[in-house]
Amino acid sequence: MSKAAIAEMFARFQAANPNPETELEYASPYQLLVAVVLSAQATDKGVNIATRKLFAEAPTPEAMITLGEAGVTEHIKTIGLFRNKAKNVVALSYLLLERHGGEVPADRDALTALPGVGRKTANVVLNTIFRQPTMAVDTHIFRLANRTGLAAGKNVDAVEAALLRRVPKPYLLDAHHWLILHGRYVCTARKPACDRCLVRDLCNSRDKTDLPPPGSPDHV
DNA sequence: ATCCCGAGGG
DNA sequence: CCCTCTGGAT
Numbered sequence: 001m002s003k004a005a006i007a008e009m010f011a012r013f014q015a016a017n018p019n020p021e022t023e024l025e026y027a028s029p030y031q032l033l034v035a036v037v038l039s040a041q042a043t044d045k046g047v048n049i050a051t052r053k054l055f056a057e058a059p060t061p062e063a064m065i066t067l068g069e070a071g072v073t074e075h076i077k078t079i080g081l082f083r084n085k086a087k088n089v090v091a092l093s094y095l096l097l098e099r100h101g102g103e104v105p106a107d108r109d110a111l112t113a114l115p116g117v118g119r120k121t122a123n124v125v126l127n128t129i130f131r132q133p134t135m136a137v138d139t140h141i142f143r144l145a146n147r148t149g150l151a152a153g154k155n156v157d158a159v160e161a162a163l164l165r166r167v168p169k170p171y172l173l174d175a176h177h178w179l180i181l182h183g184r185y186v187c188t189a190r191k192p193a194c195d196r197c198l199v200r201d202l203c204n205s206r207d208k209t210d211l212p213p214p215g216s217p218d219h220v
Numbered sequence: 221a222t223c224c225c226g227a228g229g230g
Numbered sequence: 231c232c233c234t235c236t237g238g239a240t
Binding site: 121 | 237
């Protein structure tokens with residue numbers, strides 16, 4: 001995708017959705033951090049169902065520790081990888097109190113030092129809470145970037161670096177959420193809805209593609 | 221490279 | 231049945 005095409009792509013995203021936001025439900029930086037940790041290999045919809053109950057009982061790190069690993073597990077059993085996540089949420093809450101006065105640190109190294117928090121989760125927190133121009137590359141953005149030609153890369157780190165180079169600065173703060181939402185609802189993994197894609201004419205996969213071939217049941 | 225791991229969609 | 235979902239730790 002050319003430089004001009006990329007600028008056009010984000011201009012359209014911005015016009016269609018001036019203030020894109022996460023679909024995770026949270027009432028504090030702490031709750032967003034926990035929700036993002038829980039969202040690994042899970043849908044936002046499923047995470048929200050679990051966190052409604054979880055945050056009602058444990059809205060703060062102190063309450064989460066009191067609830068304990070067994071209590072957390074009960075609330076998040078409907079989410080995949082729940083044993084690891086329950087352990088991480090409690091341990092992370094303990095470390096937030098011990099190292100950061102119970103606050104979420106605005107620092108990538110401090111964030112990734114927490115259990116269950118890797119580079120992608122840290123980037124989401126830095127962007128969503130602290131409004132830093134980070135690019136968190138998840139399954140949606142990795143797929144969409146490579147498919148459309150927005151930013152090619154064999155792994156998430158390469159795609160992140162390419163996006164930071166190619167996305168025009170004025171769009172960088174909101175690019176993450178625009179791309180996530182586009183990937184979730186339009187440029188989906190299996191059966192992309194190209195017929196209602198806002199940037200269809202700019203997409204490399206119009207003629208050279210990893211999409212299902214024309215004529216197949218999955219072709220849109 | 222492997223494991224973790226439930227819910228929803230097709 | 232199989233694939234996908236805002237990955238991280240070993």
